[in-house]
Amino acid sequence: MAFTFQINDDVEFNHDKQLLKKADDNIPELAKRVVTPVQVVETVIDKNLLDNVGTKKVADATQLSQMKFGRDDRLILDFGNHYVGHFTIRIKSVGSPMDAPLTLKLKFAELPTELNQDSQDYQGWLSRSWMQEETVHLDELPANLYLPRRYSFRYVEIKVVDTSPKWQVSFFEPALIAESAAQGAPTPFHTDDKLLQKIDQVGLKTLADCMQDVFEDGPKRDRRLWIGDLRLQALADYQTYDNQTLIKRCLYLFGALAAKDGRIPANVFVKPTYTPDDTFLLDYSLFFVSILDDYFQHTDDYTVLEDLYPVAKKQIDYVMKNMVQSNGKIVFDEDYPVFVDWSNEFNKDTAGVAIIIYALKQFIHLSRLQRLDTIDYYQKELAQITNYAKQNLYNEERGLFISGPDHEINIASQVWMVLAQVMTPEENHQLMSNAVKKLFPIKGIATPYMYHHVTQALFEAGLTDAGIQLLKDYWGKMIELGADTFWEAFDPNDPSYSPYGSAMVNSYCHAWSCTPVYLMRKYLS
């Protein structure tokens, strides 16, 4: 998640030291692994792959040290799979004494298409600083080049800006020191279906590469901890790597950094200091409740529950106090928008109502665990909101939920009403059947985040075959186009789509895209 753009620089925040201390107590140790490239490649036209760019082997990695490079020469190393970590290489000069510095441009690419793009051409609105590129001057050779910044990549392009007419360079011992908080290799999802096997494998790699000091959003670029992604990563993690400590750390971070008015920001920065962002999204704040409930269900950890229940309560109370009318109608606030999906081309009110119901149910579960006598109040509120939704937002005739003043029918409303279990299982089945008939194939949605919720709603509503088909059509299509890890954004109708005005800053390993590993284990095992 990185698309939302808000500036709220007048908001004041808490920094709860006790909770931050607990976040610190759960900093994960990163597993480090040295990876060497499998081959030297060049880019080629490949019509099957994203943007028609593929790679072709030009030499074994072992031949590298025999190769010599001068002005404008270009070398591409292929590490064989996606990794997150540091890059190192040894460099020496060959020929006359080194009578000028060596200048190199290094580019780190997750996909071959990035190798053929020139960052000079980037005019998108997202910061240019996200380009994974470095210009390095080496005044003395031989040298061990170790780049201090971390990158997310499979390919490294090294362009020799210049040596001098009197000498060239050769490279040897390139290596990647891969980092991840994911330990061990989870049991692969059991299936005979080759594509589902591959989807599982790519999903596991995606999750592992986003598991760092916190659950990152996308290690190429947006390394923050976002709530929406955390919720999905945590669900995937319980079923696979099961690093509960990392989830606990992230919960404490959000718990510690709420605004003075109680609301949890949509994301927090971890470096150089713990800093809450000034972006607020209603559904993201509410998902704190959901993540806490999911966590408790997997851990029975009453300490975390007691520490963070008050923070969760504030998210629910903020909505109850400010947004719920006496008849159960929700009145949204444009300064506290519902995210649901990047697209702003559909009305999000009904999906927002469903998410409030979804979170409120999990909150009541948490309250019940603590035998609190406030439960009655929240249950009444839940009933009222639910009744209002059923009576006013459901169109009997069409068998679908409507949203907003124009009674718009969109996929997000149906999906979230199913996930919030507003209707009976039979009604949900009918609702999603209607949705498949009338709203499929999905149009205008480019996030695996929204596709996740659609797929989950299909499974929840018992439309298992349709769920499997969507897994294959959507995540399978990324694999067909060359994905080693799942992408931040993907619209099957427009594979080169970017929300940023240029795909150069797209993240091709993104947390919220890893969820097939969760969906398959939960619904297909």
Next chain:
Amino acid sequence: MAFTFQINDDVEFNHDKQLLKKADDNIPELAKRVVTPVQVVETVIDKNLLDNVGTKKVADATQLSQMKFGRDDRLILDFGNHYVGHFTIRIKSVGSPMDAPLTLKLKFAELPTELNQDSQDYQGWLSRSWMQEETVHLDELPANLYLPRRYSFRYVEIKVVDTSPKWQVSFFEPALIAESAAQGAPTPFHTDDKLLQKIDQVGLKTLADCMQDVFEDGPKRDRRLWIGDLRLQALADYQTYDNQTLIKRCLYLFGALAAKDGRIPANVFVKPTYTPDDTFLLDYSLFFVSILDDYFQHTDDYTVLEDLYPVAKKQIDYVMKNMVQSNGKIVFDEDYPVFVDWSNEFNKDTAGVAIIIYALKQFIHLSRLQRLDTIDYYQKELAQITNYAKQNLYNEERGLFISGPDHEINIASQVWMVLAQVMTPEENHQLMSNAVKKLFPIKGIATPYMYHHVTQALFEAGLTDAGIQLLKDYWGKMIELGADTFWEAFDPNDPSYSPYGSAMVNSYCHAWSCTPVYLMRKYLS
């Protein structure tokens, strides 16, 4: 000096450990000084200055910390004079939390014209790596940026490649840590002439900024120790900073790193290890003799003389053995060329003969100091070469020396014959008077190195006024065009000239250009 292009990668070299140890014993301590910028400027059109580029103040340096910068903003700091050293600045973000790295491009410029050039356009043959530019990514702010490489500059341009739409940067506490082996401030050359005062001041700065771990050639780019430059720097140094230790160090370095055949290479590299270059120039090798003799005349240091006399002797003996015919005629070897000047548009034979005579005389002086009985042999050789030159290379009718098979008349032949004192003082006076009449204004010479020798020959021949006029016309013209230090290359008829196919890699603080400080003190005091 950097223009000569030879590759001799089959030459074997000595590495005399005893002499290298003595070079190490004389490593200078660099004086370091913190300099802060005097103003923030922008570039403007100024028809008086080089390439019509000047600067205009836009703010006091003290106002900097109040300024904010975002994507594509550009800041130029002016340190008020030329320096060699490291740059540091503090940077913080202003606005929302820093949701992307900061990317900066920094450019270090000796003259305003460099600020208006784009290194992307450079297509010259000299290495692109000499561009004084860096691209820096800062993942976390606030930060203290300290660049580890050394630069030669007055101006620093900081271009903000990007922040993000949510925050900007501000800069504070910029500083330059200037470095030089020159200690103290020499007494200025005494004159009422404002231009000569200014020439002296700029010459002193040029020399000081080239005095580093060795006498450097040009700190922007060619940081090697070249013999031709060392000879002039040493002469200038005796009259000003008088850092004899540094000269001794440089003599030992050359002495230690001769080729197995005895010849001293034209330059040596100091980092990462002492490495002789594979370029050999006859006159440069011979100047080792000259530098040693000059050094002794200023120091009476018999230890250095005894250590290095054998190395000096090999330079002379190589010529005597391989290049002198029995009649005293010199036969040149194209693999061991005479440099004299960058230009290859004139015949260098006669200048080469004069330089052999010049060096041989100094060698005989060194031999006499040691009372060696080989003196007779060298004196006979000297007489024979001199006689041959007078009889065959001097054109009585025109009153000028001729050079090469086409009996070419050029300025270099006259100048070096005067400096070598081949003729009587009266004849020299006449020779240079003829030269001024027939060969002035000088054409096709772009090096202060050659202009130095022309000016010195005028002074030696008693044409003092003409010498002063040339000082003013040549070095004074650089000052008029904006020089804070004297330039590597300058052709008054074509001020933007570069020997490299692009002025972007020109060095505007260059050792061999500092010599007015020597010439004025020697001939005008």
